[in-house]
Amino acid sequence: MNKWLTFLAMLALLAGTAFAQTTQIPASQDVYLSMEDEMVHGGSDVLRCEVQVSLVNGTNMSAYTGVPMVQFDISNLNLSDDDVAILVLKAASIEKGNDSAMIALMPVASQWTEKSDYVEMVFNLLPIWNIVKNNDVGQMGMNTDGDRVLAFDVSQKLRDAKQDGDSASFLLMAISNNTYSVAFMSRETGQGPYLMVMPYPAELQESQIQVQPVIPAANETETATVESALNQTLDLNQTLDSNLALQMPENVSLDIGLDIPDQTLLNPEVKENLE
Numbered sequence: 001m002n003k004w005l006t007f008l009a010m011l012a013l014l015a016g017t018a019f020a021q022t023t024q025i026p027a028s029q030d031v032y033l034s035m036e037d038e039m040v041h042g043g044s045d046v047l048r049c050e051v052q053v054s055l056v057n058g059t060n061m062s063a064y065t066g067v068p069m070v071q072f073d074i075s076n077l078n079l080s081d082d083d084v085a086i087l088v089l090k091a092a093s094i095e096k097g098n099d100s101a102m103i104a105l106m107p108v109a110s111q112w113t114e115k116s117d118y119v120e121m122v123f124n125l126l127p128i129w130n131i132v133k134n135n136d137v138g139q140m141g142m143n144t145d146g147d148r149v150l151a152f153d154v155s156q157k158l159r160d161a162k163q164d165g166d167s168a169s170f171l172l173m174a175i176s177n178n179t180y181s182v183a184f185m186s187r188e189t190g191q192g193p194y195l196m197v198m199p200y201p202a203e204l205q206e207s208q209i210q211v212q213p214v215i216p217a218a219n220e221t222e223t224a225t226v227e228s229a230l231n232q233t234l235d236l237n238q239t240l241d242s243n244l245a246l247q248m249p250e251n252v253s254l255d256i257g258l259d260i261p262d263q264t265l266l267n268p269e270v271k272e273n274l275e
Contacts, residue, residue: 025195027187028167029071029114033121035064040121042114045189046092049103050181051174060177068172068184069121070193071110074158075166082200085155087141087170089184089193091148097178104175105141105152106131107160110167128171150184154195168195 031042032049041048048066055061070087079085087105109124131139141152154170161168174180185191 023077023195023197025072025074025077025197027070027193028073029112029169030068030186030192031114031121032066032068033118035067038118040116040118043188045186047089047172047184047186047192048181049172049174049184051176051179053177053179064173066174066181069108069112069124069169070172071112071167071169072193072195073166074162074168074195077158077162077197079158079162079197080199081159083155083197084200085153085158085195085197087152087154087193087195089150089172090191091150091182092185093181093183094146094148095179095181096146096176097180099177100144101146101174101176101178101180102142102144103150103182104173105143105154106139106171106173107157108169108171110161110165110169112169124169125171158195158197 029042030047031040032047033040047068047070049068050064050066052063052065053060054063070089106128109127112121112124128139141154141157143150143152154168157170158168172184174182184193187193
């Protein structure tokens with residue numbers, strides 16, 4: 001998701017609190033996977049989201065050493081068609097080069113806990129396998145801001161998850177032509193991933209609309225200041241328009257180098273739930 005749409009959604013959050021209660025749901029489970037050593041890391045203060053890029057025989061090789069997965073209990077969530085849902089994460093640190101970099105978000109299955117082994121976690125990635133394999137950017141949430149707080153619109157993804165059960169899970173992935181690392185704060189810190197769900201702001205009644213008074217003409221100094229601010233705003237809009245047309249960084253592959261293990265190794269109960 002581009003940052004302009006996220007910004008509008010956050011404005012809706014601020015405006016919506018005047019009319020209805022915002023629901024805040026902390027993550028119930030969070031881990032990060034290392035595709036290099038096939039390990040599941042849970043219970044730590046950070047969720048590492050990183051790609052290590054090295055030059056091998058003239059070719060950039062990517063190693064995904066941190067792939068976070070977060071899960072939310074949505075059993076008590078009543079989500080209407082007009083509700084807005086935002087997933088927010090706070091970064092403890094960000095390390096990146098000069099190339100374009102982004103964090104991608106994709107929905108995954110929820111048949112896992114923080115105690116699941118690597119094989120079980122891998123099978124929960126099957127719903128996004130075609131997305132990754134086909135570089136299908138349209139099915140992903142995107143954030144390119146580089147800010148310490150990241151936000152993703154997950155409204156439709158939550159509706160889809162609600163139809164399937166009482167949990168919603170997401171995977172985060174760093175994408176860049178250079179090494180890129182973000183350490184998100186986990187739920188163990190008390191500042192971990194959150195879902196923020198709110199109704200779309202209701203239409204104001206005519207009696208609630210306040211008519212702004214006419215502002216007297218400004219002097220030349222004030223006029224120059226306003227014109228300068230307007231020019232800066234136009235520059236900002238041009239930047240936002242460029243982000244709306246954002247494409248994947250050139251030559252970036254979404255292949256996370258993940259081999260699907262033999263299904264006979266999977267816990268029978270988990271296998272049955274995924275089928």
